[in-house]
Amino acid sequence: MTSEIREQVIPGERGPLEQIEQSIMQISWLAQRQFMQLLDDERFRLTVPQFYTLLHLYQLAAECKMSDLAEATQQSAASLTGVVDRLAEKQLVERKRHTSDRRQVMVVVTDRGRTLIAEIKQARREQMQAALAHLVDQEVDVLIQLLDRVLLGMTRVLEHGESGRWA
Amino acid sequence: MTSEIREQVIPGERGPLEQIEQSIMQISWLAQRQFMQLLDDERFRLTVPQFYTLLHLYQLAAECKMSDLAEATQQSAASLTGVVDRLAEKQLVERKRHTSDRRQVMVVVTDRGRTLIAEIKQARREQMQAALAHLVDQEVDVLIQLLDRVLLGMTRVLEHGESGRWA
DNA sequence: CGAGATAATCAACAGCCTTAAGTATATCAG
DNA sequence: CTGATATACTTAAGGCTGTTGATTATCTCG
Structure with missing residues (x-):
């Protein structure tokens, strides 16, 4: 990892x-x-x-x-x-x-x-x-992609955590 | 704007x-x-x-x-x-x-x-x-920069809003 | 001094959070 | 069929945060 x-x-x-x-x-x-x-x-x-x-x-x-x-x-x-x-x-x-x-x-x-x-x-x-x-179009696109992957990572960690909890 | x-x-x-x-x-x-x-x-x-x-x-x-x-x-x-x-x-x-x-x-x-x-x-x-x-180093760097600018935009809108409110 | 502004707190009430207990329904062993 | 257990949801009690409006203490200025 x-x-x-x-x-x-x-x-x-x-x-x-x-x-x-x-x-x-x-x-x-x-x-x-x-x-x-x-x-x-x-x-x-x-x-x-x-x-x-x-x-x-x-x-x-x-x-x-x-x-x-x-x-x-x-x-x-x-x-x-x-x-x-x-x-x-x-x-x-x-x-x-x-x-x-x-x-x-x-x-x-x-x-x-x-x-x-x-x-x-x-x-x-x-x-x-x-x-x-103040962001230009291209930056907006990149941001969308990165946010999606952050979101994916966060939900995945949630799912893997014991009974939905981290810590 | x-x-x-x-x-x-x-x-x-x-x-x-x-x-x-x-x-x-x-x-x-x-x-x-x-x-x-x-x-x-x-x-x-x-x-x-x-x-x-x-x-x-x-x-x-x-x-x-x-x-x-x-x-x-x-x-x-x-x-x-x-x-x-x-x-x-x-x-x-x-x-x-x-x-x-x-x-x-x-x-x-x-x-x-x-x-x-x-x-x-x-x-x-x-x-x-x-x-x-699952993000590589370069993506992390780009993300940092974009998040900073989003944050800047959000705080700026906050400051400009009438008495700190949007809507 | 007295009027008004300013800084913080208080009081009352609603919403959400947690935990624990309670109710209704489903499932299954005997 | 009956009774024990499990499941799905609600309820209850207590704490924290949010709102609004009133209150207290202090400062400022005429």
Whole structure:
């Protein structure tokens, strides 16, 4: 895996991995904060976990059982119950019982939910456009490819970790 | 600012900006979730906002008044009060009064806090190493540069936004 | 001194997180 | 069929963070 030594751990030294670590941490933090504020807008009135839950259902374009939804969105089942409660109150999703196994609860996004997600994604794209305005097209392409591979690496580590946890 | 039209908004079409938007959103979400679990480890027992607050003080390497800290970490003053309360309980930071202006509260990281941050950064780097193991050195370099520019764009938009908000 | 601005905290309430316990349904051995 | 066990989800309690609006202490300036 680590066939070469990219970084010697000299205190005070900053290796490339540490730089990426810091950049990703900061981008994650800032992106979440800004997104939180965007979602708080009167047009949307969603929280971040609510958005990601709804987004997953939107992208799936099919009904999804609670436990699968919990795993996909990295939330505990107990947490997800509350999130789906609030989404259902707002009529953005609907709960149904699985026909044959009545223990399972299936969740689907409603038309209202689909519309809302589309609006949020549009607003988010405008934010992104402002943040990336100074990158040229070619850089954008490279960035897309690299981000995809980072994402792949992160999800893979997640899957391999014992019961979804790292540490 | 948007001198060229990179993306026509055709519903259902996926332009490059939308791809970056999605990648960054997903990476942010995953990174935060994974980091949350790492911080929950018995060695650390921190929350994400506590970590970022402590990190800022660590990087600053100087005392910082509450309002500056709130702005730097994108938290409301009211929220930050509680976060600093808990960090102080754990003896990771200390509160002091500004000598001349006694309204201001200055916060400093303690030795204990510095040690903890260093340990967390080390653990985080190991996670990152696993996630980025399949990138070659040159890609890592390019990624660093692009992430820096994304970060710059995001912070700049933040600063220009009315009272720190977008939307 | 007194009015107003500024810095931080407090109070009340909602949402999400964790852990542990509880409920309903399914499965399977005897 | 019955009873034990497993599975899927919900509920409950407690802690942390977020919001808004009020409050306290201090500073500044006329």
